[in-house]
Amino acid sequence: MLDDLAIRVRQNIGLLTAILLFCILYLLYNLTHPKGFSSAVLVQNGNEIFALAMLAMAQTVPVLASGLDLSVGAVMTMVGCFASYLLAGAVGGTPLHLDIFGLQLGLGTFPGGTSGILLGLAACAVIGLIAGFVNGCIVVYGRIQPIIATLATGAVYIGIALFLRPTPGGKIDEDLNWALTNSLGDFAATVHIFNDGSATWFSPIAWIPVPFVLLVLIALLVWVPFRRSVLGRAVYAVGSAEGAAYMSGLPIARAKIAAFTLAGFFAGCGGLFLAIQTSSGNADIPQAGAYTLNSIASVVIGGTSLLGGTGSAIGSIFGAMILRVISFFFRIFDIAPLLQPLFEGLILLIAVSIGALGVLRVKNTLELFR
């Protein structure tokens, strides 16, 4: 029905605008890039986009329940530091030990090899999940505003990261690094599937960068089912009108905890990838802060209301990609690195203002406050 389509378009106008804007910007980028439209450029961009896209998704879920999560960058950093211990992949395993005030505590050996790496990946994801769960519990049972609660836990998570990695270091399995940060063809060759990637049916898709595939998989396997679950619906309901959600008998506490837990999981995935990409763990405090701020910016550009209730993580992914593509242009136009934050800020301001242009069309000013 045409009627229904019109309603859907109107309700998703933020998302559609973000997608369109990204397509235009990325097309322009490839046109101006000397090696545009090549797999190499795509792979490089995919690697640069992935972590921020994950953080943008992470930020979306609490925002939908009308609560900001200021700890996403910290969770990312902390999980990255854990990864630099758990994903070394040494054949004999990696000995783990704690060094508390000069006291040496042996924690056994973390297994190596393929099974060890898989275990390490799972462990890192679970660490992110736990960090988010803790956030959720503090917000719900401590009855503390999300912004304050996550400001505090964020500091704790950064503290743990610093404890793990006082200086950048550690090691990530080289095959893992290679497999996840290149094209599908390289992935297949590294893990020895599909005839090492030379199967005939495989070659037409061998150029696709792995991070893009991971992004799509996570969105399809985690976000889409969540959005269509009762718990996901409850997250939107809480952000829209918490009182009404309560009166409708929805599980409000569980919805909020789920929102923060899922945020922790997404942020953990971001941290995991960043560690794999850089082959090290680094408790970089400014980087954690920058990622948190950019995640909020991505959410806004992606058409999610900071008041909660409307938007989606898919929009935020496009928001993150738009932010990144803008910074790609700096490389092309050779803008001095010191000027980049200024330009980034201005462009962000313009982008957000365009989103608010609808205000001018409102004829009943009372509607601005609803």
Place this chain on the structure above:
Amino acid sequence: MQDTVPTQSAFLTLAGISKRYAGVRALDGIEFACERGKIHAVLGENGAGKSTLIKIIAGVVQPDAGTMCLAGNQVSFATPSAANAAGVVCIFQELSLMPDLSVADNISIASPPRRFGLIDARAQRRRAEELLAEIGCEDVNPLMRVRDLPLSRRQVVEIAKALGKRPQLLILDEATSALTSADVEKVYAMLARLKAEGVAILYISHRMHEVEALADRASVFRNGRHIETFDKGARSTADIVQLMIGRDIAAQYPARPARKPMTPVLALENLSWEKHLDRISLSVGTGEIVGLGGLDGQGQKSLLLALFGVLRGVTGRIMIDAREARLGSPAAAKSAGVALVPEDRKTEGLMLPMSITDNLTIASLGAISTGPFVDRAKESTAVERSIARLQVKIGAPGDAVSTLSGGNQQKVVLAKWLMTEPRIILLNDPTRGIDVGTKQELYRLMRELADQGAAILFYSTDYDELIGCCDRVAIMYDGRIVRELEGDELTETNIIASSLNVHTETPATAGTAHA
């Protein structure tokens, strides 16, 4: 149908239910019963304990004492969902919808149809369509966001949502207050059907004619006590009003002074806005109460908003004291001497968590300030004066305004504007959901203000109120004023006829009215 009040066939029985809020007695030893297949009206002024009673039955609050039995079994509901699970469903006065979710999402919010553990969007949509069709409101598209629906349609969705829970006991708390008259008919038909199916229905309304039309039995509450339960027809309306307020009301409406020539304070010339206002010309003189009538949603609300500077792109002229006024914002309207008591007191009229004092003085801070600072002494004098003037029943002026009953909250809204000493007062259905006693106080106050020289424009959905209060009534239809009624013309028949834009006495005066 004069049967005695039965005890064994009762579906819901309350025995000795009491509830106190912060020392204030809200309910005191309530004995109450209602049956399947009967519509049972619950009557009482605001603060009589009706809301508390409903909240206890629906599991929103817990009683301090007493027992509740459902179909013979003792029950106690810890949450609204526990009550729902037992078949007790309540349509609350404050809508329980989530504005950013779609109609279909809202209707199935508590237990959506699922496939493979995930919400089945298609089944959910069908369910919404079926339920809306059951009430006769197929025109609501289930894909629409509730935020984009007008208040009357939201209420329809609220009813569909309650219906979807297949209630055994349905409680309607002022559920028709925002409905258009056409929808009210549909809801009546739905209630009759539910009644025939054996659902027990508790019906709370301040509209006496609704209660007369619907209820099989009525219970009157006063000051937290159950006063009397009687069958339909056993008591006259006058008796019921008497029971509710416990004192005699001689004249419901204050006497109207004789009409005398007056100077117009507010004059509108060809006011138009979007599709909602069409060349409105109207004048209101000092000391005059002019009513805005007609069916709901014919532009009356937009007209009041236009006069308060809320709407953009209004064409035509607004004259105040024969000079053209430019009302670009509510702030500009305020300084031009205009005041508006808005449609929704909870969001547009009050800042609920702020104190009564803050709410009262918020529009007139300039008058009680010295330099940039609010003068506490002036503030408390001003607050005391206006609380006394409107007889607002409060605990302390520092209490949050949300602690007041609906009628008293509305008094605070009005008192806030009276502090600005307005010359033009716009009232948007100020008596919606307010008890009889407070209504009468408001009527008296309106007349008093008019006598002191204010010009009042009064929109009401209650014809009776328009006839009783107004010197003149302008009937709107499709954004136009189709007729102005005055003196002997001001009858219910004329109002209804004009509202439907059919002419009974004076033919061929369609188009803009004589200004």
